Structures are given as C-alpha cells and as structure tokens.
Amino acid sequence: MKIKRFFAPNMREGLNLVKQELGLDAVILSNNTVDGGIEIVAAKDYDEQAIKDAADKKEAQFDARLDAELKNDRLSIDWSTPPKQAYREDYTPARKQVEPALTPAKEPVKRRVAKPNKKATWIEDPAIKAVKHELDMMRHEFRTQLNELSWADKTQQNPVRVDVIRRLLDTGFSKKLSLKLAESVVADTELEQAWQNCLQVAAQSLPVMENKILDEGGVIALVGPTGVGKTTTIAKIAARFRMRHGPEQIALITTDNFRIGAHEQLSNFARILGVPMRVASTAEDFQEALSDFIDKRLVLIDTAGMSQRDIRMTEQFKLLRDDKYDIDNYLVISATTESRAMREVIKTFADAEPKGCILSKLDETDCPGSALSAIIEQQIPLSFVTDGQRVPEDLHYPAADELMANFIEQPLMQDDDIALSVLLNGSSQYANV
Missing domain, CATH: 3.40.50.300 (P-loop containing nucleotide triphosphate hydrolases)
Structure with a gap:
C-alpha cells in the first residue's frame, strides 16, 4: 500500500493531483484545511485489514511503553516484611534508649506543616505525547474511511439524492444546505422531478420581503x-x-x-x-x-x-x-x-x-x-x-421561483464519488459551513 500527502489551493485541484499520482482507485484517508489551501492524505492499493493491524500494533506499543514509563517512576520498596511489623521492630529499641532523656516541654510545640502547592503541574513525556498524537491521527483516518463507506451505502440506497446533491454543490450551495434540501428527495423519484422538487423547497426557504x-x-x-x-x-x-x-x-x-x-x-x-x-x-x-x-x-x-x-x-x-x-x-x-x-x-x-x-x-x-x-x-x-x-x-x-428557475439550472459538472465523499463525509463536521 502506498500512502502520500498532497497539498493544493483547493479541494478540486487536490483531487486532480491524487488522480494523476495514484489513479482512480486511490482512497482518501483524510483531508484538512491548512495555511494556503488543503492537505489530502491518500492511499493506493488500500488494504483495510493492514491498517487495522497497524493500529492494533501501535496501541500495543503505546501500552507497553506507558507501562515501562510508569515502572521507572515507582519507588523501590522491600515488601518482604509487612510494614506495620517492620515499623514496630525498628521503633522499640530506639524508644528504650531515648525515653529516659525525655522531659516534658514547657510549651506545646507547634507542628510545622508545609503549605501545599496551589496548583499541581503535570509534565507529559514528549514521547508519550507523540504516540498519543499518532493514535489520534489514525483514529481520524479510520473515521474518514467509515464515513466514506457510509457515503457509498447512501449512494447505492438513493442515487437520485446523490445526483441532486451534486447539482446543488455545483451551483454554489453550501454543504450544509445541500444536505438539508436533498432530504426532500424520495428514492423512487425521477432525477429531473427530484431536482424540481428540491428547487421548490429552496424557493420556499428564500426570505423575500414585501418591498414598498x-x-x-x-x-x-x-x-x-x-x-x-x-x-x-x-x-x-x-x-x-x-x-x-x-x-x-x-x-x-x-x-x-x-x-x-x-x-x-x-x-x-x-x-x-x-x-x-x-x-x-x-x-x-x-x-x-x-x-x-x-x-x-x-x-x-x-x-x-x-x-x-x-x-x-x-x-x-x-x-x-x-x-x-x-x-x-x-x-x-x-x-x-x-x-x-x-x-x-x-x-x-x-x-x-x-x-x-x-x-x-x-x-x-x-x-x-x-x-x-x-x-x-x-x-x-x-x-x-x-x-x-x-x-x-x-x-x-x-x-x-424565478430566481431558482433562471439562475440555478446550470450545466452539471461531473464530480466523481471521491470528490463527493471528501466534501460530504462526516457531514456533522460541517455543521457551521
């Protein structure tokens, strides 16, 4: 399996780079917005089982490393003798020697107690932090893959809705609104009828004031x-x-x-x-x-x-x-x-x-x-x-109605399923989009 990271000004150019470099069989592992554009991590000859095995291995390595770090921080204690018994054996001879010299104090001695720190400061091992970050990245990649599988299921269950979402995105609608408008699409509806129904819902949602x-x-x-x-x-x-x-x-x-x-x-x-x-x-x-x-x-x-x-x-x-x-x-x-x-x-x-x-x-x-x-x-x-x-x-x-009819009926741009899955996977991520 070949994994490569791509950088591009926008998603469309990034996907074109993925296609040119890895081909149409490439799988998008993750996409993130970065300074200057978008970062895409894609894989060729994707093996889901290999990814899961790698994750299990990483988690096992993390657990082993964490146990080792904790063991190094423990105090060396001799547990062969019970604590209370050892205390009594050490204390008795010393008491017999010191007791005759003890005299009552004229004033009670105030016990000095160190003031506790107001706030405990925890310092995390950089190595452990790096391992945690790597695990978080892998979880994100797995989540992306699951979302893509979910998108594939939706494509098979309601292909007409997918085509409507394509058109909405191509005409400039936001991801959030495209998904909301596409909810009106019934599975057995013809594409053009579904498209007209969707535009009607959009027209009803457009606030138009009575202008005087x-x-x-x-x-x-x-x-x-x-x-x-x-x-x-x-x-x-x-x-x-x-x-x-x-x-x-x-x-x-x-x-x-x-x-x-x-x-x-x-x-x-x-x-x-x-x-x-x-x-x-x-x-x-x-x-x-x-x-x-x-x-x-x-x-x-x-x-x-x-x-x-x-x-x-x-x-x-x-x-x-x-x-x-x-x-x-x-x-x-x-x-x-x-x-x-x-x-x-x-x-x-x-x-x-x-x-x-x-x-x-x-x-x-x-x-x-x-x-x-x-x-x-x-x-x-x-x-x-x-x-x-x-x-x-x-x-x-x-x-x-005229706005939707005259300005939204644009030629459909042929976005492939890779692009749509990247744009829409885990749509909850785009709650504010």
Whole structure:
C-alpha cells in the first residue's frame, strides 16, 4: 500500500493531483484545511485489514511503553516484611534508649506543616505525547474511511439524492444546505422531478420581503463592503422612483469620504436625474442634510464601502442609528462573493440592523447558489436584485421561483464519488459551513 500527502489551493485541484499520482482507485484517508489551501492524505492499493493491524500494533506499543514509563517512576520498596511489623521492630529499641532523656516541654510545640502547592503541574513525556498524537491521527483516518463507506451505502440506497446533491454543490450551495434540501428527495423519484422538487423547497426557504420603497419612499441607507454596487443601485432606485413620482420627491446623500471619485459618480447620477445631492463629511453635515431634505418622500444615502473587518464600521453604524429620521438600512451583497465571505459579511453588518438585503451583480456569476445559500441560511429578507449596469432597467423585485428557475439550472459538472465523499463525509463536521 502506498500512502502520500498532497497539498493544493483547493479541494478540486487536490483531487486532480491524487488522480494523476495514484489513479482512480486511490482512497482518501483524510483531508484538512491548512495555511494556503488543503492537505489530502491518500492511499493506493488500500488494504483495510493492514491498517487495522497497524493500529492494533501501535496501541500495543503505546501500552507497553506507558507501562515501562510508569515502572521507572515507582519507588523501590522491600515488601518482604509487612510494614506495620517492620515499623514496630525498628521503633522499640530506639524508644528504650531515648525515653529516659525525655522531659516534658514547657510549651506545646507547634507542628510545622508545609503549605501545599496551589496548583499541581503535570509534565507529559514528549514521547508519550507523540504516540498519543499518532493514535489520534489514525483514529481520524479510520473515521474518514467509515464515513466514506457510509457515503457509498447512501449512494447505492438513493442515487437520485446523490445526483441532486451534486447539482446543488455545483451551483454554489453550501454543504450544509445541500444536505438539508436533498432530504426532500424520495428514492423512487425521477432525477429531473427530484431536482424540481428540491428547487421548490429552496424557493420556499428564500426570505423575500414585501418591498414598498418605490411606492412609499422613506429614508434609505445602503450599506455593504467595497465594490458591491451600492452607488449604482442607488441610481437605479432613484431613477425608478423618479419615473413614478417626479424628481422633486427625491434627494441623495453620500457619506463616502474614502473612495476616490465616489462623490463625482453620485453627483453625475444626481445631475442626470435632476435631483439634489449633498456630501456629508461629518456627523453634523449628515444631520444638516437630513434636516434640509425632510420634505422629500425618498432620501437615499450612499455610505462608504468598507471591509467587514474595518474598525470604522462602528462609527458608520452609529451615524445611521438616528431615531429622529427613522433610517432604514439595506445591506447590498454581491452574487460574485464566495459563500463563506458572504456569510461573514452578513454576520458583521448585522450590527447595522438591516431591514433587508439587495443582491447585486447576478449577471456576473455562474454560481448564484452561493449568494442564495447564504441568504437562506442567514434568513435576511431579499428586497431587490440587480443583474446589469443599465439604469434603471436592471433593478428587479425578487421572485423566489424565478430566481431558482433562471439562475440555478446550470450545466452539471461531473464530480466523481471521491470528490463527493471528501466534501460530504462526516457531514456533522460541517455543521457551521
């Protein structure tokens, strides 16, 4: 049996390396996330019995070594004489010699007792620690193999469900949500029918809010990371509202003092639409602008785009929490964002207490499932979607059924069972994925 360790930027490239080096009969023993990518341990000519024999041998060696270490630490004691009897025999002659010289003490002698240590410190033998680590690694490998066997059983029992999971993963859905959605698949269902049923469940799980911005207006602030399309989305909403209610009902404010050209871009939109715009560089400027535009039906606020790790976000969120003007915050997220980063964005911007979210750049991704997956898992209501640069044509109310039908039906990428078993084995490991 040949065992080899592989390193790659992602799982797909790692599996390709395994196939090229060890062939299609290779068995994945373990996979772990490391700095810079993923580590895969794979084997060729896999012999399960040999692995079990090796584990038994390692455990036997560990037990023998542990016994040896413990024996070395024991005190050498002569057990030929019972302790109490030996004590009496040694004590009696000495007592007869010392007793005549003893006189009563004038004051009782206080017994000095050493203070115990507050905390015991245990030092583990590095060799024993190394053996334990090796055993833990082998247990992990065995667990992986058992999970792969379990996955093989599931493949045989319900192959349609496996194909549905493949499609969900290929379209960008998270592992956790893919498994949950696939629970709706009945074993005897045809693949295409099962796929449609699964999409219907996903559509029912997608939170879509009843949006009245274009009808009623309000004070609306768009928040989100840099580059997600906040300024362009504001232009689309403003243009659509202008078409319904006229330019005199709209005003624009920007608090973006960090991005080069941010003021100019929004200023150009305001000039084209014929609506007023103010730049708020300070909290005082912001309050003054809101006061000046209090008679407007719709005030749109373009905020600075920040990384979810930017410490300035706290100040921005504080600025937008103004009970006097009842500001509604909407989080703009890009469909091109990787699912894990998107979940982090949604979690971080939760401090802004967004009323809903706007999904932008749907036309720029081949895997919209990543975005929809994050929205479903985080249950943040979807208010608008955008799918292009045209103003205002590329702004739409979200329809869950249409989103699933139009953006999830992507060509199926042929992932083999090795890839799926690596992605999904021991799915409890991905409880937070």
